[in-house]
Amino acid sequence: MMRERVAENVYVFTSDRYAQVNAGAVIGPEWSVIIDTLAFPEETAEIREFVEGRLGSPVRYVVNTHYHADHSLGNCWFPGAVVVGHALARQYMDTHGREGLRGAQDHNRDLRDVQIILPSVVFDQGSLTLRVGKRSIVLLPLPGHSQDGIGALVLEDRVLFSGDVMMPLPHLVHGEFDNMVASLKRIPRLKLENLVQGHGEVVLRGEIVNAVRSNLHYLACVRRHVQAASRRKDPAAYLSDIDIEDCGKARILINGLAGDLHKRNLAALYQRLYGDKAGPPAPARTRASNARKRSARKVRPHLRRR
Numbered sequence: 001m002m003r004e005r006v007a008e009n010v011y012v013f014t015s016d017r018y019a020q021v022n023a024g025a026v027i028g029p030e031w032s033v034i035i036d037t038l039a040f041p042e043e044t045a046e047i048r049e050f051v052e053g054r055l056g057s058p059v060r061y062v063v064n065t066h067y068h069a070d071h072s073l074g075n076c077w078f079p080g081a082v083v084v085g086h087a088l089a090r091q092y093m094d095t096h097g098r099e100g101l102r103g104a105q106d107h108n109r110d111l112r113d114v115q116i117i118l119p120s121v122v123f124d125q126g127s128l129t130l131r132v133g134k135r136s137i138v139l140l141p142l143p144g145h146s147q148d149g150i151g152a153l154v155l156e157d158r159v160l161f162s163g164d165v166m167m168p169l170p171h172l173v174h175g176e177f178d179n180m181v182a183s184l185k186r187i188p189r190l191k192l193e194n195l196v197q198g199h200g201e202v203v204l205r206g207e208i209v210n211a212v213r214s215n216l217h218y219l220a221c222v223r224r225h226v227q228a229a230s231r232r233k234d235p236a237a238y239l240s241d242i243d244i245e246d247c248g249k250a251r252i253l254i255n256g257l258a259g260d261l262h263k264r265n266l267a268a269l270y271q272r273l274y275g276d277k278a279g280p281p282a283p284a285r286t287r288a289s290n291a292r293k294r295s296a297r298k299v300r301p302h303l304r305r306r
């Protein structure tokens, strides 16, 4: 795991086991807040050891930016902390989260002792502020990657932990296109020093506008191709020819997972926009629905892959 200090007493932890997923910590004078937990117990233990052991600061709150396993499975390793998230995150963890964990545990012994711990402080509109010493962490809705997405803005330091609504490549499979666009457009207006994406490198102040623009450009490109596909006789065949590079992104992003994710974005948006109404003709429909089933299997914990 990699550790990086992005402001005084604000740290980012990046997994080297799964998809460069990020977690964070804001250290206060008496206690600390963790933002996301990573997934594997050994990595969560490293975060805890650093914050509680080395810095001597007990973790009082754990924020989940959304319900996905790679951001929330470590909740159970902070038994003294209050877990905070969107009301929908609680609901999704209770259903999809439990189901995903059972599946992952069958394939990965490292997860055998993990338990789902649901957020006990939730909100579903407006924002929620945690005070840590003299600083404020403002939790604000940033839906689009998932409906329960929230960001954690360390107000005084202008550091945003965005969750997965901002990644090196947008991830739309569980998301909603227009919400993601709206959330992304909100990010540059926050006048940030550092943007901690859900996955991948920290984006510095001078790079934020371009990074967001690149994702908006990618999304527009995906939508254009999905719309073009809907006018073809064989939409699935048309979409299978649209490479990630055609939309301005590199397949090496996110530890090489980006190429596959791009294909799933196309399939997911096609399904969302045209579903059965304007669905592809029979043979293509089979291919598209297979792709959807594949992505549904792969999506959540991705943990069994190891």
Ligand SMILES: [Zn+2]
Residues within 6 Å of the ligand: 066, 068, 145, 164
């Ligand atoms: Zn996610």
